[in-house]
Amino acid sequence: xxxxxxxxxxKKVYKGGFTALKGIDLIVKQGDFFALLGPNGAGKSxxxxxxxxxxxxxxxxxxxxxxxxxxxLEKAKSFLGLVPQEFNFxxxxxxxxxxxxxxxxxxxxxxxxxxxxxxxxxxLDLWEKRNDAGRMLSGGMKRRLMIARALxxxxxxxxxxxxxxxxxxxxxxxxxxxxxxxNQQGITIILTTHYLEEAEMLCRNIAIxxxxxxxxxxxxxxxxxxxxxxxIVLDIDKITEAPKLDEFTTRLIDDHTLEVDVxxxxxxxxxxxxxxxxxxxxxxxxxxxxRLEELFVSxxxxxxxxxxxxx
Amino acid sequence: MSSKxxxxxxxxxxxxxxxxxxxxxxxxxxxxxxxxxLYFVIFGELIGSRIGQxxxxxxxxxxxxxxxxxxxxxxSYSNVASSFFSxxxxxxxxxxxxxxxxxxxxxxxxxxGGMARGILxxxxxxxxxxxxxxxxxxxxxxxxxxxxxTSATFALGGLINAIFAGSFDDISxxxxxxxxxxTYLGGVFYSISLLPEFWQGVSQINPIVYMVNAFRxxxxxISDVSxxxxxxxxxxxxxxxYVIAMTLIxxxxxxxx
Numbered sequence: 001x002x003x004x005x006x007x008x009x010x011k012k013v014y015k016g017g018f019t020a021l022k023g024i025d026l027i028v029k030q031g032d033f034f035a036l037l038g039p040n041g042a043g044k045s046x047x048x049x050x051x052x053x054x055x056x057x058x059x060x061x062x063x064x065x066x067x068x069x070x071x072x073l074e075k076a077k078s079f080l081g082l083v084p085q086e087f088n089f090x091x092x093x094x095x096x097x098x099x100x101x102x103x104x105x106x107x108x109x110x111x112x113x114x115x116x117x118x119x120x121x122x123x124l125d126l127w128e129k130r131n132d133a134g135r136m137l138s139g140g141m142k143r144r145l146m147i148a149r150a151l152x153x154x155x156x157x158x159x160x161x162x163x164x165x166x167x168x169x170x171x172x173x174x175x176x177x178x179x180x181x182x183n184q185q186g187i188t189i190i191l192t193t194h195y196l197e198e199a200e201m202l203c204r205n206i207a208i209x210x211x212x213x214x215x216x217x218x219x220x221x222x223x224x225x226x227x228x229x230x231x232i233v234l235d236i237d238k239i240t241e242a243p244k245l246d247e248f249t250t251r252l253i254d255d256h257t258l259e260v261d262v263x264x265x266x267x268x269x270x271x272x273x274x275x276x277x278x279x280x281x282x283x284x285x286x287x288x289x290x291r292l293e294e295l296f297v298s299x300x301x302x303x304x305x306x307x308x309x310x311x
Numbered sequence: 312m313s314s315k316x317x318x319x320x321x322x323x324x325x326x327x328x329x330x331x332x333x334x335x336x337x338x339x340x341x342x343x344x345x346x347x348x349l350y351f352v353i354f355g356e357l358i359g360s361r362i363g364q365x366x367x368x369x370x371x372x373x374x375x376x377x378x379x380x381x382x383x384x385x386x387s388y389s390n391v392a393s394s395f396f397s398x399x400x401x402x403x404x405x406x407x408x409x410x411x412x413x414x415x416x417x418x419x420x421x422x423x424g425g426m427a428r429g430i431l432x433x434x435x436x437x438x439x440x441x442x443x444x445x446x447x448x449x450x451x452x453x454x455x456x457x458x459x460x461t462s463a464t465f466a467l468g469g470l471i472n473a474i475f476a477g478s479f480d481d482i483s484x485x486x487x488x489x490x491x492x493x494t495y496l497g498g499v500f501y502s503i504s505l506l507p508e509f510w511q512g513v514s515q516i517n518p519i520v521y522m523v524n525a526f527r528x529x530x531x532x533i534s535d536v537s538x539x540x541x542x543x544x545x546x547x548x549x550x551x552x553y554v555i556a557m558t559l560i561x562x563x564x565x566x567x568x
Contacts, residue, residue: 014568015568049568052409053408053409053567054405054408054409054567054568055567055568056563056567056568073411074313074411074413075411077409077410077411078411080409082409084405086402088401088402088403088405088406089401089403089406090398090401090403091401092334093327097327097330100323101323101324101326101327101406102406102410103323104319104320104322104323104324104326105320105323105324105406105407105410105411105412106316106320106410106411107313107315107316107317107319107320107411108319109319149406153410
């Protein structure tokens with residue numbers, strides 16, 4: 001299967017000397033649902049900007065479905081749909097105008113563009129607002145409008161830069177479902193997000209970028225399998241001090257909340273059996289943090305080390 | 312295939328641009344009509360009646376072509392300057408930059424939008440002027456050619472201004488400090504043959520002199536400069552400004568980081 005995206009030795013040095021990318025390599029397979037994660041200022045948006053030609057690269061190459069952006073930029077662009085982080089549509093134009101004009105930039109005739117606009121506005125629950133100006137929409141609606149706009153030319157690859165930022169959880173979940181359906185239809189999706197739960201739920205492969213360097217590039221399962229310890233939080237009967245459990249580290253957070261560190265090789269059953277033996281009832285249990293979040297924090301820490309070494 | 316795609320993209324930009332100034336017609340189409348009416352009342356009726364003839368025509372008839380041209384220049388320039396800068400400021404210019412739209416299509420689309428407004432305002436001002444004076448036409452093709460080339464020249468100028476502009480103030484500096492003085496000194500209200508020889512020489516470097524005079528020739532059949540020279544100057548300006556605009560957009564000046 002062809003690669004949807006091939007990035008090789010990509011560097012970006014901004015005016016003033018700030019190096020945003022230090023020669024990254026990245027491959028995204030066709031049909032993939034790919035997460036590009038990293039802290040603020042890591043280089044995610046610069047990478048996306050270069051792929052979509054909004055940022056000029058300093059060195060390296062980018063191929064979109066085999067088309068080099070240096071040699072066949074227009075061809076490469078025709079495969080891409082972009083949902084940027086910032087709202088970047090004309091605030092005074094109506095939703096229909098925004099969508100139909102955008103389709104026109106890709107050579108879609110107006111009658112077909114109107115059909116597609118209706119389809120995507122209905123799918124994204126914006127049809128009732130079709131004649132409203134963009135500025136009249138709520139934040140969540142604006143995000144959905146940008147997704148509809150990116151789909152108007154039916155791209156083979158969709159790049160979403162923080163698509164669910166500031167969106168409430170109910171809407172976020174409906175957007176996840178919509179993106180999953182698009183991916184099932186064969187559209188390659190690249191997603192950057194701050195919600196690591198989002199990446200874990202949606203994406204099959206993942207790259208983590210930090211300080212302009214890719215510190216991890218693997219599939220989600222392999223990455224999560226690297227996590228050798230999780231912390232579970234138990235809501236328990238009132239106790240005054242943390243119980244000592246064989247082979248487990250415990251911490252009493254308050255008189256009803258106990259944290260227990262569980263290694264990958266250990267069974268949670270043993271926690272419960274030991275607590276039962278001590279007559280401590282457990283009312284509920286949850287993970288202290290998202291699994292990916294724990295890995296992310298540890299990897300980004302090592303990324304900083306890489307950065308320091310490369311200076 | 313790509314030429315068809317480019318044509319559809321060009322039509323989309325033109326549609327967007329024309330739709331923009333038509334949507335805000337009270338700000339874009341009405342003010343020139345009011346301004347020009349005031350010019351006719353003050354310079355034509357009140358002062359013009361005391362001036363007598365200029366270039367063999369009554370003063371009102373003499374200034375009509377210049378006033379129409381002044382509206383065309385101002386509107387074709389300001390349309391592109393404000394629309395393109397607004398697209399940069401709201402970042403919706405990125406809609407075109409991420410799409411497979413060649414740079415010449417972006418330039419042609421915005422310039423076409425500016426020309427459409429310049430020519431439409433020119434037509435409105437012409438209609439208003441009919442209320443004050445009988446307009447005669449000496450050569451319609453010279454009128455059409457001059458208004459087309461002039462609106463294209465200043466639409467390109469407005470685009471270059473918008474590319475460099477970093478704030479809304481920056482798109483009013485050029486019209487205020489360069490365009491308006493050049494227009495007023497471009498022979499709209501007088502024949503440059505009335506000027507002392509030195510100032511006649513200085514006027515030769517003002518491109519608006521050529522545009523106003525070629526346009527006046529189309530209506531009245533009189534001009535202070537030769538038509539060949541006038542169209543050569545217009546052609547040269549369009550080529551130079553187009554090359555500058557294309558270079559700036561290709562390099563991504565003010566558009567790509």
